[in-house]
Amino acid sequence: MGLFRQKVYGTVQKNRYERLTKTQKWMVGITYLVIPFSYIVSPYITAVLIMIQSWMLVKHQKELGNRVLIIFLNAVLFSCFTVLELRLYDWVIIGSILIVLVKKKMKIVVPVSVMAMMLFFFFNTFIHPVDSDTLLELERYLMSLLLVVLVVNLDFDLNKAYNQMIMLALASFYNAVIVYLLIGIGKIQQLSSLIVSSNIFIYNQASNVNQVMMQSSETRMNGFFSDPNKYMVFCFAFLIICDLLLKDGTGNMLRAIIMMASVVSLSRTALMVLVAYIVLKHMYKMVKQSPSIFIVEVSVICVCLMVSLLIPNLISNFGNEIYDGAAKLLGRTKTLSINPSVGDDNRVIVWQLALESIKQSVIFGHGWMSYESLLPYPTHNTLIELMLDGGLVTTVPYLLFFMPMYRMKKWYLTLSCYLIPVMLLGLADYRLWFLILGIILNRRSTIDSEESLYLRPNYK
Known part of the structure; x- marks a missing residue:
């Protein structure tokens, strides 16, 4: 009986580290909802909320690697903030390496290449x-x-941090939209002090949302990143991390959220990357599932490359058509005029x-x-x-x-x-x-x- 209770208790303890409870999800979710609006009141309050939120995200993660990864990615979401001249994610690096040094008694691996x-x-x-x-x-x-x-x-086991990764992806999308709207009504201001400073790149400083929508189609979303390109590339890096660390066949919802988030940066590069990701991932799967289909697809690509060499003007015109179409699709008509x-x-x-x-x-x-x-x-x-x-x-x-x-x-x-x-x-x-x-x-x-x-x- 004692052995049975020990096994059950051990299972409960293990599960505690694998997922967040509904209450914890709600608490973390509320902090994400509040953070953009807290910045209007005081960036210092925002900084405190980010720290509380990070602690709640990793409280029940057993693996140190999962904790570091989650906190680091969360800090990157708010990379416009600088504390004592260092970005939040740099402070995560410094604090984490000190913890690892203590845990491993200064015996850490340093690659020769580094x-x-x-x-x-x-x-x-x-x-x-x-x-x-x-x-x-x-x-x-x-x-x-x-x-x-x-x-x-x-050591990492990202499958035990799937809930946290979903929250990070949703937060990246939410921050982009809400900060965009707050910029539109003139509520986002830069902060510069000896302790905390911020650098939210503002593409359009119209006085209200209607002016943002009507006067310029070039306003792009980037949340609490310093510019929309860094926000977009964060999504691509997040996608790589998911495909590397999650088990095959899992995380489709997470990938979908990340891909949608990358598009709101209104970047033509985002469309290019997503199309390449979908097509090449399909080809990657075909190598094992149907080699014959893979050979056909590679042959088509080779033919296209040969045509591009033989008829460069045709490819140039086609490229310009794609360039023009992508810009119009994303509302980048002002870019086309320039x-x-x-x-x-x-x-x-x-x-x-x-x-x-x-x-x-x-x-x-x-x-x-x-x-x-x-x-x-x-x-x-x-x-x-x-x-x-x-x-x-x-x-x-x-x-x-x-x-x-x-x-x-x-x-x-x-x-x-x-x-x-x-x-x-x-x-x-x-x-x-x-x-x-x-x-x-x-x-x-x-x-x-x-x-x-x-x-x-x-x-x-």
Whole structure:
């Protein structure tokens, strides 16, 4: 009888750590509902609510890795906030690494690749003139590398945190809509103080909602992110994390919410990524389920590529039609009036300018944040950004450092949710890429099992 009670009690204890009760869901949900409105009263109240909310989210999570992942993603949702000059998610990294050091008695795994990248980042910083901007950029890269070290030393079981992940996805969508409306009625203001500051990027500062809707179709949603592109890429990174850590065949509702959230950023890149994700994931499944269909699909793609080489004007016109259609679908008519075709897009123009600057210093680049002095606006391309800032000396090691991202077994994630944003946005120090890299490196111990994340089981 005692043994039976012990088994039952053990099961109850285990379940306590696997899911939130209805009461806990309601409490967390209420904090998410209140937070955007609390910002109007006081950003300090918002900061306190975020901390309370994070504690409630992870209170019943047994795995430290799940706790860190949930709190980190929740902090990224509110990444416009800075506390003592550091973003909320950077404070999560610092606090978590200290906890891990204590728990593991200072015996943690530090990948050699992390140490190598740290040396290259320091080298690039000090071979160019050093100022506050370059030191700030170095700090961002160091935080990113510290995040990789943290994740490598944790254990995850995301299936036990599914409820929390659903809440995070819903919150990203909710924040985007509510903050958009609050901006429209002029209630969102920036905060700047020695302790807490905020930077909510406002695309339209009309005095009321009607003016936002009528005067400009370019107002884009981004919630408590500093700009809509970072909000959009957060959704793509979230999608990668779900596909990597959730069991196959689960989490369809979660993925649907994330995909809808990415679209409200009103970005053409979002549509491109989602189409690529759906098509390539289908092809990934066909490799095992129906190889013949997969061969046909690959053949069609190869034919399209050959046509693009033989008739470039046809593909160019088709690309412009897609560009035009996507902009109109998302209400980006003002963008079309300024950039009527792909060739006139701001990205293409700035890439051309950046390439001219890169030619002047191919080996060493011009130093961190060099676009501020060389270009009219950011590069919107991670590879060009790296070449501009650090030349081949920094770019080649960086690409090698992220090679595991290109060798994932689930290659459709790399080609859609990672590679497209990397080529269309400047994401060299984007923390979530380093988080995902850490997750992949974390699974080295399972390279011979079905849980392997690697395309090749002999990856070292």
